[in-house]
Amino acid sequence: MSTVDLGLPSLPGGLHGVPAADGPQNRKEYVSDQEVRWCPGCGDYAVLAAFQGFLPELGIKRENVAMVSGIGCSSRFPYYLSTYGMHSIHGRAPAIATGLAVSRPDLSVWVVTGDGDALSIGGNHLIHTLRRNVNMKILLFNNRIYGLTKGQYSPTSETGKVTKSTPMGSVDNPFNPVSLALGAEATFVARTVDSDRKHLTSVLRAAAEHRGTAFVEIYQNCPIFNDNAFEAFKDPETRDDAIIPLVHGEPIKFGKEGRLGVVRDGFASLAVREIAGLPNGEADLVVHDAHTDDPAYAFALSRLTDAGVLHRAPIGVFRSVERPAYDDLVRHQVETAQQTQGPGDLQSLVTGSDTWTVN
């Protein structure tokens, strides 16, 4: 066995190769004629509205947007957008989107998934898509519950959670989706909240511009089976202390009156401290660098998320680094083969070199 230099193509931006729209677009163009069927008050409505409002600003042809989803409440998303879409099967959207992205460099491919779809039944596809860095944007709607099957605990539900299938409390240790993505060395990892349209849109924009897989966890409220799971991030009384805002190039500082910050703490760890108690005050705070090559830094940030009931979590872009995208490399090899060996002559291929003739 040996290795070769792949001659990595360095392609600019997430939308490279996707044809530009002929003119300005508006939100309405992206609204399909299908009646939206989520429960009243579902966080999905807010994400859908933000997404429909955001798509026109990409400036690409509407027919070159492709949405692929799995199964779950959020996976109905493609039906409500007037783009090409596939509502596939449980957990498999990243695998299907991989085939689509590889074969169609002219599409902007988006995967819509949930915590059960992406992290439970589809966990394998998710981590492999992330490690390969396929050009697709994965929006993981995390409501920490199974909604469509009416209220069982999910792989992000907190330990001890009482649900229909865990009357004595869940004994499962939950996944932190951001930690998982970083463990798979995802090149773009972000987290946002359904109700903060401005932040959500800014994260979507950054995801769209990223070449490779962009993974976005969206905290999304399920008003029926897990209401107020993210209340700490929404209540004006608590949100300043709950949201650790990640802004590239800025010290990580938050809390009421800006009294809290993130500092280095021991081996490869970070911790939240009162700024007033720091020896050098704000100068001791970590300045967020999303381009840090080593995923350990972003991973340490992700560990500032509560594992149980959520009172505090970092929000924003954890990591955004460049690495060649899988589908670009795959196409590069096909193109290289055609350039160096010429387009294939099938007759000569099937004939081969060892033939004989019967007269």
Add this chain to the structure above:
Amino acid sequence: MNRTVTIEVKQLDRVVIRFAGDSGDGMQLTGDRFTAETASFGNDLSTLPNFPAEIRAPAGTLPGVSSFQLHFADHDILTPGDAPDVLIAMNPAALKANLRDVPRGATLIVDTADFTARNLKRIGYDENPLETGELDAYHVVPLNLTGMTVESVKEFGLTRKDASRAKNMYALGLVSWLFQRPVESTIKFLETKFASKPDIRDANIAAFRAGYNFGETAEEFSVRYEVKPAAMPTGQYRNISGNLALAYGLVAGAQRAGLPLVLGAYPITPASDVLHELSKLKRFNVTTIQAEDEIAGVGAALGAAFGGALGVTTSSGPGISLKSETIGLGVMLELPLVVCDIQRAGPSTGMPTKTEQADLLQVMFGRNGEAPLPVVAAQSPADCFAIAVEATRIAVTYRTPVIVLSDGYLANGSEPWQIPVIEDLPTIDPDFTTGPNATNDKGEPTYLPYLRDPETLARAWAVPGTAGLDHRIGGLEKEDKTGNISYDPANHDLMIRTRQAKVDGIAVPPLEVDDPDGTAKVLVLGWGSTYGPIGAGCRRVRKVGGKVAQAHLRHLNPFPSNLGEVLKSYDKVLVPEMNLGQLAMLLRAKYLVDVVSYAQVRGMPLGAAELAEVIGNLVEETEGIDDDARHMGEAAASLTHGEALHTEPNGRSNGHLHHPEGAR
């Protein structure tokens, strides 16, 4: 050394030769080279590799034995042969593991180097079988092949271990001499294969030549054999294995449809070679994705199909089980998808390197809900090419997943192939929809993704990037024409029946029956890789005067439209299968014909002699001959030269290597 005995040359009409040794001894390579020499000489041939799933089981043990059998002839043949005329055994385990297949009178060429007390004891021999007389019924040629190999390459200064590795080439040289094979292609092959390792290259070539010369000069052999080239239809030929033919057929299908090919696959025995071959063909606009698992493999293929490519996935039974849900999605989405199942012995992990055809019912019915899809099956290694083109035609024309059934025997076996002219293959029209195909209730042009072609019932297929035709599809039941989600009871019933009608209505060629004078009362009907053994069995029965008809199904769903009529026009229909009667069950269910199932599930191809006996007995039974008066089956089974289509010229039979005692 000068010969004191003149070498006699005997004419044979056919020979079955088997190379057997340790997994690490290079027996598959040796067999491949002998096959290439034989093909270039112009014999008809058929091969059967047989190897353990373990890559290198402990050396010298029975589980570690790997073998390669080749049947070559001066006439058209159909199988790799039931039993070897010549066995080359490279160690005691290879002798012991293969001896039960070798009829008395056959030639055993045995490398004696490893026949030590310790090695013999390890595999259960208390004494050396070469010395006890237990092999007296065979023509045994004991030779220290390893020792002679080491001697022949000593000038290259290799270690004894490296030097002895060339023993397979020494053995190949010897049998190439014995059967007068042309040797140039093997020397050329070794020059290319070991181009970067001159010592190894030269040692292998030297060992090969030394083996050849040993035959020429030593006195172990007083006879050489000649098998004349076979009379075959005029044209250009090559030798090809089933997996290679399948890979080429998929590329040909994609090209004839004008579509890029995207393969999503996960390595699995015996299908991996299709992935390997396609990964070399990037210049043909072929993309291969080695996925994280079987499900992702078919998922990627389906995603590519959504994007307008020819999506293909290749696997074996266990992988097909995993892909079932995605294939069902393909049925619902009505997108082209080619799913190749290279069957192996099951259930579960089963015997990965052994052949079987027990996935038929799985691929027919192994999905939730009413999820019909077309199934085609290759009948010989070379037929894998044509069947792949046919599967592509059906998938693209009818917008449906199509299952291609092959098996381990076809995948690794090989035969001469009359090279097709690519331009003569049918063109396949994807017929993409590029503009509105309907008008909505406001009178505006619109696109209905589930509007169907009235002839084929194929739905309209618009790919992403087509302006104005954006639409959403998915696994939920869809409304007729619009494809919107629908839970309407009548609509569901309509859609279920429509998907079934689409598959039922696929145009497939009528079943052809080989019934030489049209008076046979017994029909033998098979599918898949049993084509060769069934054909050979029928020829044997005809040779002893039996009347039997043969037909073989390449289309298993839908069946050819004349199948029911064919079944009803024979008194008895015999269905031999390497499963417990899966086709027999389908035929009984659909046509209410009480077919006779002959089921053997040993992980090995059916034998020609075995089938001849079964067919002969059934022919006599059908003609009312009493049990104890029957002789045809036995006579057909014990024929040594019953498989040639035409009677052999007189005087040929004196040159046969042996006269086997009959069927195993």
